[in-house]
Amino acid sequence: MSRIGVFICHCGENISRTVDVERVAQQVGKMPGVAFSTDYKYMCSDPGQNLLKKAIQEQNLTHVVVAACSPRMHEKTFRKAVEAAGLNPFLCEMANIREHCSWVHENREEATVKATEIVGMMVERVKKNRVLPTITVPVTKRSLVIGGGIAGIQAALDIADCGHEVILVEREPSIGGHMAQLSETFPTLDCSQCIMTPKMVDVANHPNIKLYTYSEIELVEGYIGNFQVTIKKRARSVDEDKCTGCGVCMTKCPQKKIPNKFDQNIGMRTAIYIPFPQAVPNTPVIDRENCTMFKTGKCGVCQKVCGPGAVDFEQQDQLIIEAVGAIVVATGFDLYTIDEKPKGSLIKGYGEFGHGKIPDVIDGMTFERLASASGPTGGKILRPSDGKEPKQIVFIQCIGSRAREKGISYCSKVCCMYTAKHTMLYHHKVHDGQAYVFFMDARTPGKSYDEFWRRSIEEEEAVYIRGMVSRLYQKGDKIIVRGSDIAVGVQVEIEADMVVLATAIQPQKGADTLAQKLGISYDKYNFYSEAHAKLRPVECATAGIYLAGACQGPKDIPETVSQASAAAAKVMTLFSKDLLEREPIVARVKESGCVGCFACKKVCAYGAVEEKEIRDRQGNLIKTVAFVNPGVCAGCGTCQATCPSKSVELDGYTDEQIVAMIESL
Amino acid sequence: MTEPIDTSIYSAVTAAIQTEAQRILAAGLVTAIVGYAASRRNGSTQPIIVTDAAAAEKLIFTPASVNNLALYLTKAKKEIPKKGKIGIVVKGCDLKAIVGLMGEAQLKRNDLYLIGVPCAGVLASTVQPSTALTADTIASKCTECDARLPSDCDYVPNVQLPTQPQLAGKYAVEIARLEALTPAERWAYWKEQFAKCIKCYACRQVCPFCFCEQCLCDRNKPQMVDTTPRPAGNTAWHIVRAMHLAGRCAGCAECERVCPMDIPLNLLNRKMAKELKELYDYEAGFEVNDKGPLTTYTDKDDQSFIK
Numbered sequence: 027m028s029r030i031g032v033f034i035c036h037c038g039e040n041i042s043r044t045v046d047v048e049r050v051a052q053q054v055g056k057m058p059g060v061a062f063s064t065d066y067k068y069m070c071s072d073p074g075q076n077l078l079k080k081a082i083q084e085q086n087l088t089h090v091v092v093a094a095c096s097p098r099m100h101e102k103t104f105r106k107a108v109e110a111a112g113l114n115p116f117l118c119e120m121a122n123i124r125e126h127c128s129w130v131h132e133n134r135e136e137a138t139v140k141a142t143e144i145v146g147m148m149v150e151r152v153k154k155n156r157v158l159p160t161i162t163v164p165v166t167k168r169s170l171v172i173g174g175g176i177a178g179i180q181a182a183l184d185i186a187d188c189g190h191e192v193i194l195v196e197r198e199p200s201i202g203g204h205m206a207q208l209s210e211t212f213p214t215l216d217c218s219q220c221i222m223t224p225k226m227v228d229v230a231n232h233p234n235i236k237l238y239t240y241s242e243i244e245l246v247e248g249y250i251g252n253f254q255v256t257i258k259k260r261a262r263s264v265d266e267d268k269c270t271g272c273g274v275c276m277t278k279c280p281q282k283k284i285p286n287k288f289d290q291n292i293g294m295r296t297a298i299y300i301p302f303p304q305a306v307p308n309t310p311v312i313d314r315e316n317c318t319m320f321k322t323g324k325c326g327v328c329q330k331v332c333g334p335g336a337v338d339f340e341q342q343d344q345l346i347i348e349a350v351g352a353i354v355v356a357t358g359f360d361l362y363t364i365d366e367k368p369k370g371s372l373i374k375g376y377g378e379f380g381h382g383k384i385p386d387v388i389d390g391m392t393f394e395r396l397a398s399a400s401g402p403t404g405g406k407i408l409r410p411s412d413g414k415e416p417k418q419i420v421f422i423q424c425i426g427s428r429a430r431e432k433g434i435s436y437c438s439k440v441c442c443m444y445t446a447k448h449t450m451l452y453h454h455k456v457h458d459g460q461a462y463v464f465f466m467d468a469r470t471p472g473k474s475y476d477e478f479w480r481r482s483i484e485e486e487e488a489v490y491i492r493g494m495v496s497r498l499y500q501k502g503d504k505i506i507v508r509g510s511d512i513a514v515g516v517q518v519e520i521e522a523d524m525v526v527l528a529t530a531i532q533p534q535k536g537a538d539t540l541a542q543k544l545g546i547s548y549d550k551y552n553f554y555s556e557a558h559a560k561l562r563p564v565e566c567a568t569a570g571i572y573l574a575g576a577c578q579g580p581k582d583i584p585e586t587v588s589q590a591s592a593a594a595a596k597v598m599t600l601f602s603k604d605l606l607e608r609e610p611i612v613a614r615v616k617e618s619g620c621v622g623c624f625a626c627k628k629v630c631a632y633g634a635v636e637e638k639e640i641r642d643r644q645g646n647l648i649k650t651v652a653f654v655n656p657g658v659c660a661g662c663g664t665c666q667a668t669c670p671s672k673s674v675e676l677d678g679y680t681d682e683q684i685v686a687m688i689e690s691l
Numbered sequence: 692m693t694e695p696i697d698t699s700i701y702s703a704v705t706a707a708i709q710t711e712a713q714r715i716l717a718a719g720l721v722t723a724i725v726g727y728a729a730s731r732r733n734g735s736t737q738p739i740i741v742t743d744a745a746a747a748e749k750l751i752f753t754p755a756s757v758n759n760l761a762l763y764l765t766k767a768k769k770e771i772p773k774k775g776k777i778g779i780v781v782k783g784c785d786l787k788a789i790v791g792l793m794g795e796a797q798l799k800r801n802d803l804y805l806i807g808v809p810c811a812g813v814l815a816s817t818v819q820p821s822t823a824l825t826a827d828t829i830a831s832k833c834t835e836c837d838a839r840l841p842s843d844c845d846y847v848p849n850v851q852l853p854t855q856p857q858l859a860g861k862y863a864v865e866i867a868r869l870e871a872l873t874p875a876e877r878w879a880y881w882k883e884q885f886a887k888c889i890k891c892y893a894c895r896q897v898c899p900f901c902f903c904e905q906c907l908c909d910r911n912k913p914q915m916v917d918t919t920p921r922p923a924g925n926t927a928w929h930i931v932r933a934m935h936l937a938g939r940c941a942g943c944a945e946c947e948r949v950c951p952m953d954i955p956l957n958l959l960n961r962k963m964a965k966e967l968k969e970l971y972d973y974e975a976g977f978e979v980n981d982k983g984p985l986t987t988y989t990d991k992d993d994q995s996f997i998k
Contacts, residue, residue, distance in 0.1 A: 550990070619905040623795040628986040650796070668986065670935050671903035672910060685913035 028153050029061035031087040032145060033078055035069035035094035037124055042067075044128040046138040050093065053142045057149055061085055070100050075107040082111035089113075089152045093121040093145045116158040116610065116678065121148035147687040154683045158610040163657035165251040166351035167601045168193065172243055172540070175203020176583060177356035177575025177590040179225050184594030185354075186234035190601055193348050194229065195257055196239045200305035201226055203358055207288060207391060209398035209405075211583060212447045213478035219304060219400060226306040236348075240311055244345060246543050249633070249658035250570030251351045251606050261341040263312035264298070268336035271308035275328035275337065276300070284316045286402075290392040292410055293402030298328045298337070303400060312337075352570050352597040355544065355554060356590065357537060359576035361391055362426035362434075362530040376425055376432070379527060384500050385411040387525045389425075390444055397451045407455050409524050412503070415456055416523030420507045421445045422495050423465040426530030434530050434551070439580040441528035442469045446479045448526060449488035461488045462520055464495050464509050472582070491518060498525065531580040545633050546571055553579050564592045568632065569660070572596050611678050612659035613666060619673035620651035626665035626674055627652060634658035635665060694826040697853035698754050698811050705751045707848030708780060711806055712747035715778055721804045722775035725763045727756040734821030738763060740771050750780065755820035757813045757830065759943040761788040761899040765797055778804040782813070783838025787941030787976025788899040794980045795939075797902055807844030809852050812836065816948040831861040832944040832957065838976075862961040869962075882922070885929050887952040890920040894932065894946035894956055900939050907931070929959065937963040938983040941976030 034051045036042035047065040055063035062085040068074050069092055081087060090113065092104045097120040105115035123141040131137040167190050171182045174196030182192045194201070205211075206226070208218035229235050238259055245256040264275075279296035286293045288301035295301070297317040298310045318325035319339060329337040381387045386409045388396075399405040409416055423445055427438040442465070449461040468490070470476040482488045495509035504521045511518050533552040541548045546566040547555040554577050557565045564572050572593040575586040600606065615626075617640065627635035638653035652674070654665065663676045672681060708726065715721050728739035728749045736755045740763070741747055760779055763771060771777055781789065786807065792798045812824055812833035822828050839852055869877055892908075895901045908916040908928055916931060917924025932946075940960040947957040967973050970993045971984035 628982045672907040682913045
């Protein structure tokens with residue numbers, strides 16, 4: 027016979043104002059199986075918890091029901107207290123008589139009856155609770171970081187500095203990401219490459235970091251603490267071990283006119299190339315689509331001139347399997363395609379701004395390359411069309427962002443600041459030039475951000491016009507920009523030499539495919555979703571996978587770095603123990619009833635259901651049944667609801683318990 | 692309306708099944724074949740499991756070949772050999788069940804040798820098995836058949852299906868009639884139907900999709916469904932059955948055929964299928980789907996029920 031203790035909390039007056047707690051305690055005390063019931067002003071307080079512990083010991087209680095607030099609030103508190111008194115923590119349940127009762131009712135009489143019923147249900151449920159041992163899962167203390175931009179680099183360095191091995195995977199031939207493309211960074215105007223490249227070198231030299239560039243994630247299997255990741259290392263055509271990075275191959279390559287993606291296609295590169303001089307690793311890669319040798323079978327100049335004989339036209343893609351315990355996703359962003367509607371995208375294009383048609387209408391990242399000392403113009407602001415210095419330049423903000431009718435409702439967050447920066451860089455380089463900015467609102471929250479924006483107007487002479495551009499067209503060698511100044515209420519027309527569009531930030535292409543491989547959720551824009559917008563902003567709902575940087579939503583560099591370090595801290599928390607403890611509220615399969623239809627496997631959002639073969643002593647297959655991996659199961663109960671033969675049970679929420687609760691009413 | 696239905700091809704089909712069965716049994720391609728054989732009563736057929744090439748001549752196909760033999764591949768499989776491929780004679784409607792069972796990991800295509808039957812229709816359960824097939828005597832499900840010629844089978848007799856008279860879809864008519872009723876009238880109708888149920892579970896035993904080893908209705912800890920044939924338990928059972936078959940049942944109508952109390956069980960299944968078609972544009976039984984519409988979520992799913 028169970029000896030259940032029921033503890034009714036007043037929650038100050040939160041509960042007792044509407045519910046007659048003494049009467050509830052009295053009524054419930056009469057229920058069969060209840061050995062002790064009482065009420066107290068604050069059950070969660072120290073004296074309250076002591077009261078509970080004392081009662082368990084003195085009354086020799088076997089189960090406990092605490093009728094108070096939501097279990098989300100204090101379930102852990104009371105389970106800990108119960109454990110301290112020597113009971114299994116999962117023999118304690120909470121009855122929510124605050125959110126579910128006192129807060130939502132006014133009539134004291136009715137609320138008291140309802141509270142009694144809620145507590146009564148939990149008494150029936152707790153009677154059937156089982157002692158649940160904590161689940162432990164071994165942890166592989168290596169981590170995978172996907173994406174080698176500033177987010178991935180920071181996370182990788184932090185984890186590696188703590189002494190754990192990191193596998194860093196980057197899709198491009200070099201790490202560095204978008205930050206390596208930038209000229210200067212707001213709000214201090216320090217050179218992006220100067221602060222970025224030392225970190226890139228740190229990655230390359232770190233004994234704990236294993237770097238795979240020109241590689242992609244092919245397959246992710248397993249669960250928190252125990253992932254198996256298959257990485258596809260694409261053929262570089264250059265042996266990384268032999269190459270010294272001398273660069274002779276690049277100087278001799280006859281294909282010299284290939285648009286360089288790193289320079290936003292305005293600079294040119296060879297077919298065997300490194301994307302930029304500071305690339306890490308400093309090993310070239312052959313772009314097989316444009317290489318004469320791969321196209322015609324004749325050439326091979328790079329191979330002939332290569333001293334160490336590193337060029338290998340026969341190299342094949344490789345599949346590498348790595349075992350890791352945690353994954354940091356840091357795949358970053360991509361810029362909005364302005365001129366056309368990307369295929370399959372919910373976003374419409376901005377054909378009216380002439381991007382792609384008018385050569386001197388460029389996007390913000392192209393401006394960064396023009397302003398960069400290592401860029402195609404050596405840091406001079408020159409028009410792509412005729413190489414002249416633009417004397418009048420127009421910046422247009424919110425291209426794509428905050429335009430629901432075009433498909434993106436969010437703010438890209440960094441454009442206000444980088445446009446302010448662009449006006450300054452322009453003013454520093456073209457002293458007699460004039461910059462105009464069309465903007466909707468200036469959004470400058472952040473340390474020293476508003477001061478920076480004010481500086482672009484007050485000291486660097488940028489003219490800010492509040493309003494959007496209505497029309498933009500080429501006239502001679504000028505671009506006529508027509509728009510409204512809503513602050514003054516007039517139409518303005520500017521004869522510009524160059525126009526820079528502040529285009530929206532979007533998730534990296536293929537972000538959805540990667541999310542499906544990882545089993546993490548993403549929003550309608552393909553930004554990855556965090557487990558909780560406020561309290562768990564760097565974790566995915568899928569255990570063991572963490573987020574860093576703009577793959578989760580638009581972010582600037584300081585924020586990205588903070589989040590990357592936060593994700594690294596989460597990984598370190600996971601790695602701080604040899605065994606991972608998990609709450610044992612997980613599903614169990616009753617193998618005798620399971621017919622292996624795997625409906626549970628189909629609906630499991632966590633990939634926790636596996637197929638298990640049951641064999642007789644001779645090894646003959648009797649049947650294949652479902653098996654719930656307790657290390658992965660999140661205890662959501664979807665499998666239990668789906669199983670047609672009721673062969674899956676969620677501990678603590680078994681059908682028997684639920685029916686007992688209903689029948690108590 | 693006693694318009695005759697041409698079933699002259701059935702003798703050619705029978706001959707072709709026998710030849711093919713003999714060939715694959717003799718060649719050892721299969722260890723057994725599940726098919727139809729003549730039964731004792733005049734004109735009737737019964738399921739048969741043939742394991743010997745010499746016995747292949749017993750296999751026939753007639754308008755009385757009503758059973759869905761897919762059943763013999765799952766719960767009734769104890770009667771057939773455990774090793775090797777199994778051959779099975781399938782009508783288009785039965786094939787849909789097999790396709791569904793493959794999607795639910797109960798069957799593997801490689802373990803089966805499918806002998807498809809071009810079918811002009813079978814007899815309703817209410818007429819004598821020797822009756823000629825006409826627009827009056829044809830089974831209700833055949834009036835709405837969209838799979839007269841089974842596809843993706845290992846073997847299909849090379850016969851030309853005769854053109855069929857246009858038949859009014861009996862379920863469609865009945866569903867339309869019930870949909871036009873008020874909820875109260877409809878509830879009264881079904882209450883009356885379910886009240887007839889004697890809980891013999893013949894519908895469960897004959898259904899190819901009721902393959903659970905332990906039916907939830909037989910569980911008693913907790914007792915989910917009242918076992919005695921009383922209104923509440925009857926209604927619960929039939930609702931559980933309809934819900935469990937939604938998105939899976941392709942309409943072989945065996946439940947309705949075997950029901951001793953003539954409860955229009957397939958009507959409920961057809962209504963569920965219609966809902967699935969309207970909500971998710973999904974029809975069961977045409978291709979092997981890993982995930983049915985009720986075990987998948989897409990953001991295009993109907994959300995109108997959230998109010």
